[in-house]
Amino acid sequence: MPTPSVEAAACATNPLIIDELDYDMSDELSRFESLARRVNSYQYRVFKSVIDAHHKGDGGLFSYTVVGAQ
Secondary structure (H helix, E strand, C coil), X not given: CCCCCHHHHHHCCCHHHHHHHCCCHHHHHHHHHHHHCXXXXXXXXXXXXXXXXXXXXXXXXXXXXXXXXX
16 A cells, blocks of 8 residues: 655545544555465466556556456
8 A cells, every 4th residue: 555645644634534544554564465475376467467557657547447347
């Protein structure tokens, strides 16, 4: 999960947003590492595709492709 910017956190007045931003990064990292060790090769390829799309900035099209394929 990406770390929220200081500006975004400071501007958050919606209780739902505040609740979503209130998490322990070390707990989340531990949970991720635990789950990442248990994925199969297909799950890893899907995860890698999502992360690569995110880093390239074209995740929107990927999301519609996945939804449309179901």
